[in-house]
Every structure is written in C-alpha cells, then in structure tokens.
Amino acid sequence: MRGPTKTLVVAAALVLGAAAGLTGCDGKEAAGVPAKPIRIAFVPKVAGIPYFEAMNTGGNAAAKQLGVEWTSTGPATVDPAAQASIVRGLVDQRVDVIAIAPNDPKAMAPVISEARTKGVRVITSDTDAPGSDRELFVNQATPDGIGRALTDALMKKMGGAGKYAIVSCGETAENLNAWIAVQRSYTSIRYPRAQLVETVYAGEDKGNATALAKGLMTKYPDLTGLVGECTTSAPGVAEAVRSQQKIGNVFTVGVGTPQVIKPYLLDGSASLSVLWNVESLGYLTAWAGKQVAEGKQLGPTNKVNLELPAIKYDEATKTVLLGDPLLITRENVDQFKY
Incomplete structure (x- = not known):
C-alpha cells in the first residue's frame, strides 16, 4: 500500500493540534489561556x-x-x-x-x-x-457561647434578678433561635430570680425594633432588661431606652456591630455588645x-x-x-x- 499523502499528514497534524489546544478542560491552563477563577x-x-x-x-x-x-x-x-x-x-x-x-x-x-x-x-x-x-x-461562634455571654452581660447590670425581654429579627432565623433557646434555659438555671417574659420579632428593621421595645416597656412597667438579638435590633432597643429616658433603669445588651452600637455604649443606653470579628x-x-x-x-x-x-x-x-x-x-x- 502507498503511504499517506502529504495532504492527509497535514490534516492529521491540524486535528492533533486542535485536540491539544482543547486540553485544560480539567481546570489547568490551556496554552496561553489562564484557567477561570473559582x-x-x-x-x-x-x-x-x-x-x-x-x-x-x-x-x-x-x-x-x-x-x-x-x-x-x-x-x-x-x-x-x-x-x-x-x-x-x-x-x-x-x-x-x-x-x-x-x-x-x-x-x-x-x-x-x-x-x-x-x-x-x-x-x-x-x-x-x-x-x-x-x-x-x-x-x-457556638450558640451556647453567644447565649450565655448575652445573658451574663445583662444579668450583671440587672443584679441577677428581674424581668427582661428579647427583640429578635426573623422568626425562622436558625442562629437567633438557637441563641434564644440557650438564653431561656441558662437564665432559668443560672439566674432563678430573673425571668424572660417575652420574645418579639422585628425583621431586620431598626425602627420596628425600637417601636417593639417601647411597646414592651409599656406592657411590662417593671421591665429592667432588653436584648437586641441581631445587629439591627441591638441599636433599636438601645434607641428605645434612650428616647424613653430610661437609661440606668432599663439595661440593654445585644448583637451589635461596633460602630453602629458605639453611640449607645457611650451614653449608657447599651451596656455591651456580644459579637465576633x-x-x-x-x-x-x-x-x-x-x-x-x-x-x-x-x-x-x-x-x-x-x-x-x-x-x-x-x-x-x-x-x-x-x-x-x-x-x-x-x-x-x-x-x-x-
């Protein structure tokens, strides 16, 4: 038989070259073409x-x-x-x-x-x-760590006794609900003279959190503590205490970002923020x-x-x-x- 013609050899070379150019589909760089970043x-x-x-x-x-x-x-x-x-x-x-x-x-x-x-x-x-x-x-952070830290911080200001309420955000937020469960059980065991009277939900809305906190202070005149369970309700409850002129009478703690919660820490309407980096x-x-x-x-x-x-x-x-x-x-x- 005769060998392959020059035309067939060139065509085969082109096909092999094209196939080689397609390598890199495994995430490695093709010739001159960088792999796409994740x-x-x-x-x-x-x-x-x-x-x-x-x-x-x-x-x-x-x-x-x-x-x-x-x-x-x-x-x-x-x-x-x-x-x-x-x-x-x-x-x-x-x-x-x-x-x-x-x-x-x-x-x-x-x-x-x-x-x-x-x-x-x-x-x-x-x-x-x-x-x-x-x-x-x-x-x-662990739910146990966050829930206990919030409770201990509030109880330190409340003297380990009295009524407090929580203003949370989404009702179905897994992390917030896990922290609240810890706060409820930890309060009953560690601080038997304290009582969590109610938990309400403001969504991620500071204004709504402030309104709900004011409502809780009206509903429970002997309330001495509020927890803002998320980064919008933490400044919200502090704002309620500030506007109602109850600084020193109703104490707040929460999960607040530093620069947002800072004005409330400085005037005492917020006592402490529990967060992480x-x-x-x-x-x-x-x-x-x-x-x-x-x-x-x-x-x-x-x-x-x-x-x-x-x-x-x-x-x-x-x-x-x-x-x-x-x-x-x-x-x-x-x-x-x-």
Whole structure:
C-alpha cells in the first residue's frame, strides 16, 4: 500500500493540534489561556446592613489573596422567597459555590437541593440550614457561647434578678433561635430570680425594633432588661431606652456591630455588645468556599491565615468554627472599624 499523502499528514497534524489546544478542560491552563477563577457568590439575609457589608469586606479581601471571585447579592428585605429567587438565579449563572445565610432554613432546603443537583456547591455561613444538602457551615461562634455571654452581660447590670425581654429579627432565623433557646434555659438555671417574659420579632428593621421595645416597656412597667438579638435590633432597643429616658433603669445588651452600637455604649443606653470579628467571618466563608470547590478535605484544625491560625472543623456536623464571641464595650469599641 502507498503511504499517506502529504495532504492527509497535514490534516492529521491540524486535528492533533486542535485536540491539544482543547486540553485544560480539567481546570489547568490551556496554552496561553489562564484557567477561570473559582466564583463564590454570597447571599446574605438582607442587603445593605453594616453587618453583612462587613462580611462582604472580608470576603473581598480573601478573594484578592486567594485568587477567587467573590460577589454578594442579598434581598432588599428579610424575604425567604426573594432570597430563594436570588439563589436560583445564581445557579442559572453557573457559579461554582453559593454561600447562603438563610432567612428560613426550611424554605431554603429544597433550593439548596436544586443547586446541588445542577452541580453548584453550596455552603451556609452565619446561619445554618440543618438537615439540608449544604456541604459545610461556617459558624461564627457556638450558640451556647453567644447565649450565655448575652445573658451574663445583662444579668450583671440587672443584679441577677428581674424581668427582661428579647427583640429578635426573623422568626425562622436558625442562629437567633438557637441563641434564644440557650438564653431561656441558662437564665432559668443560672439566674432563678430573673425571668424572660417575652420574645418579639422585628425583621431586620431598626425602627420596628425600637417601636417593639417601647411597646414592651409599656406592657411590662417593671421591665429592667432588653436584648437586641441581631445587629439591627441591638441599636433599636438601645434607641428605645434612650428616647424613653430610661437609661440606668432599663439595661440593654445585644448583637451589635461596633460602630453602629458605639453611640449607645457611650451614653449608657447599651451596656455591651456580644459579637465576633465579622470581617474575619467573611474571609473564612470565602476560604471555606474555595476548599469545597477544590474538593479539599479539612482537618480538625486548619491554618487559614496569620489572623486565623487554628480554625476548628467538626466532621460530624461539617461545621467550621470562627471562635469565641467578642465582648465589645465603650473601652474597646474603636478597635473595630465596621
């Protein structure tokens, strides 16, 4: 037989060259074409509030250092349906990882399953969705640690006795409800002369929290304590005490971001804020998203960066833990710029 013609040899070479040019679909760089960075999309409970803006700052800082893309898109109000719609839109965009702080964990669970079915990795951060198909939860602090810290701080001001109430945010927020459960049980055991009389829900609305706190002080004239369970209700309850001229008579503590709660700490309408480094939580969320996207197995202790050298991971619950809560006072509030 005759050998291949010159034309066939050239054609074969072109085909082989084209095939070689297609390599890189495994995530490695093709010839002269850099691999696309991992895309991580954060979906907070609500857009535009200082807490989630601080998380976004941390996520953006991590993205620059880790070589990933980070975006943040949240609903205008604490609306589970709107949040679910955002997640579905991100799935359609084929992002690599979605990190969600669910407003309603039960409502979000089927949406998470849809995302996973379509090949999008899903983690939760700040708030969990237990029982869902999420792959990992980035937790700021344990419910026990936060609930006890809030209770101890308030009881210190109330002398370990008296009536107090809680102004929370979303009724279905998993993290807030877990903290409240700890506060209720811890109060009954540790402070038997104190009583949690009522818990109300303001959404993520400071003005509504202020109005509800005023209503509680009217309903319970002997109320001496208020807890703002989230970063909008913490300044809200302090504002109510300030406007009703009850500073020194009704004490407030809460989960408030430093620079928002600062004026209330300075005039005494707020006694203390229990929080954590929110920017670090955002950074850890981006880092965890990258590990999940790359299929990396976390160890019991993980070095994230110099500021987060020993992050714990619990395999049983697939939970990454930022650490212990911080106690923010008028003395140390300016250490935090958000």
